[in-house]
Amino acid sequence: MARRKHRYHLVERDRLAGVRTALANQRTLLALIRTALSLGAAGGAVMHLLDHVAATVAGLALVVVGGLMMGFGLHSYLQVRRLVHAEVSGGLGMKG
Numbered sequence: 001m002a003r004r005k006h007r008y009h010l011v012e013r014d015r016l017a018g019v020r021t022a023l024a025n026q027r028t029l030l031a032l033i034r035t036a037l038s039l040g041a042a043g044g045a046v047m048h049l050l051d052h053v054a055a056t057v058a059g060l061a062l063v064v065v066g067g068l069m070m071g072f073g074l075h076s077y078l079q080v081r082r083l084v085h086a087e088v089s090g091g092l093g094m095k096g
Contacts, residue, residue, distance in 0.1 A: 018088035025080045032073030039066030 043062025046055050 029077040036066040036070040
């Protein structure tokens with residue numbers, strides 16, 4: 001009986017670790033999105049407020065970097081999500 005209870009605690013601990021990792025992954029994605037949007041907004045403001053070729057180039061560069069950051073964040077999030085799901089499912093002997 002004690003052995004079965006111990007096994008349940010290990011399975012529950014592993015499940016909770018997977019949940020914590022998934023939540024941390026979501027927080028990281030949201031932080032990257034926030035930063036990407038800030039870069040894009042700053043780039044748009046630079047292009048709109050300053051009437052100079054260098055300002056336009058700098059603004060476009062900020063917008064492009066923001067877009068790349070958004071794409072990288074989403075790609076990274078999906079990769080980690082897949083790995084966490086595989087680890088939790090495989091560790092618990094579940095299909096899926």
